[in-house]
Amino acid sequence: MKLKTLIAASTVCLSTFTAGNVAAASRDYISIVGSSTVYPFATVVAERFGRTSEFAVPKIESTGSGGGLKLFCSGVGENTPDITNASRKIKRSEVELCAKNGVKDIVEVKIGYDGIAFANSKQSQQFDLSLKDIFTALAKVVPDANGNLIANPNKTWKDVNAALPATKIEVLGPPPTSGTRDAFVELAMEGGCNQYPELKALKKSDKNKYKAVCHGIREDGAFIEAGENDNLIVQKLDANPKAFGIFGYSFLEQNADKVQGAKIAGVVPTFDAIGDGSYPVSRSLYFYVKKAHADVIPGLQQYVASFTSEDAIGDEGYLTDRGLIPLSARDLKLVRNNAVGLTPNL
Structure with missing residues (x-):
């Protein structure tokens, strides 16, 4: 699907995720967009997550870091991505675009180096x-x-x-x-x-x-x-x-x-x-999560915990076999504490 089409779709039906509204979403899977570099790592995590949990396999699109952040920042709602992967840190202008469109509680997760x-x-x-x-x-x-x-x-x-x-x-x-x-x-x-x-x-x-x-x-x-x-x-x-x-x-x-x-x-x-x-x-590799989607999209918090586990991105994690350069033990602990609690940090 083309980027413009995805952005257009993201403006529809945002009411499900408005503040204080915890109505069940019609989407029962995690939607992920973003970096082509992070895509292979995220795909491996998603496939394992689908096999080992009660949740659906997340759907991932490789749109590029800039394209993914544009989609991610387009608004809050079931027609917008829950997560965007990025092979660079989010820009201040992108944080401002997110805020302008109601995406305010963002969790930045650094997964390693490339x-x-x-x-x-x-x-x-x-x-x-x-x-x-x-x-x-x-x-x-x-x-x-x-x-x-x-x-x-x-x-x-x-x-x-x-x-x-x-x-x-x-x-x-x-x-x-x-x-x-x-x-x-x-x-x-x-x-x-x-x-x-x-x-x-x-x-x-x-x-x-x-x-x-x-x-x-x-x-x-x-x-x-x-x-x-x-x-x-x-x-x-x-x-x-x-x-x-x-x-x-x-x-x-x-x-x-x-x-x-x-x-x-x-x-x-x-x-x-x-x-x-x-x-x-x-450079460092990241993914960004919408805190607002945590209680509405099934499995979102569990996926983040799975991705940031020692088993995935630790020194001996399965993603190192795919070429991910791991964080230090100290940095991994800090990242995981933040990620598991989905603590906004931007």
Whole structure:
């Protein structure tokens, strides 16, 4: 179902969830939307929850982090999602949109960490890239020899860095609605942008220009928006060994027979390197819950408890086998205490 259709539907029949009204909902399953990166983890939890509890299997749609939060914040009611997954933290503007539409008691649940892989086919050479290399290859504008901003002229990786092969720059990545895109832009693109002193200086002198330059991705065909389906990017890399793709570490691990992650600043994206912070392009993963739906949608509180259990996201949890990098024991305890009680924390 298209995003606009879902949002339109969300404006209907909100009265069931108005304050003080505990009438039974006509929906007997949990509705979840959001991040394509969190989707595989949530799907595993949902399937186990359906098998081991008295409740229906939650229904999950992969809409991207931005799309999911837009749906989640569209209102309160059985025609709106109960939970949205996100591969980035909710933005202040999204919290404000939620509040404007009556979604006020939101529970933020951090489930663990993920690295963003910059990967290519195993049939090709493994690259070793700096953040500056990535920015210089993909930025919409870059400084010339005199420090003036010009449209990105780099056609091959050798143009970016003489130590790299003369392979055409072709990168498949997520759209602007994706949390992976947001995190990649903030961690990799901005990190590389800051390697240019004249661009780093913009942060103090002109924040808007700094963000436009450091976050701007070229639109001349070198970067190709490949949708929210990370598995599709993996398939395209397998078919085109000269291209690169941007997606979460879990997809890299699950397709290790086909694709490999480039080293970033000399560090390979591995479970341990992401967990200890040495891999520079890593981020936290979340889901957000509507407190208002807790007493109306059957199984919502139990699903949250199941997802945040030691058995699921602990050091030896079953989601670590799927590529989720676990929280520290201390952080897990804090997250679980908050989640089990569905305590609003935004």
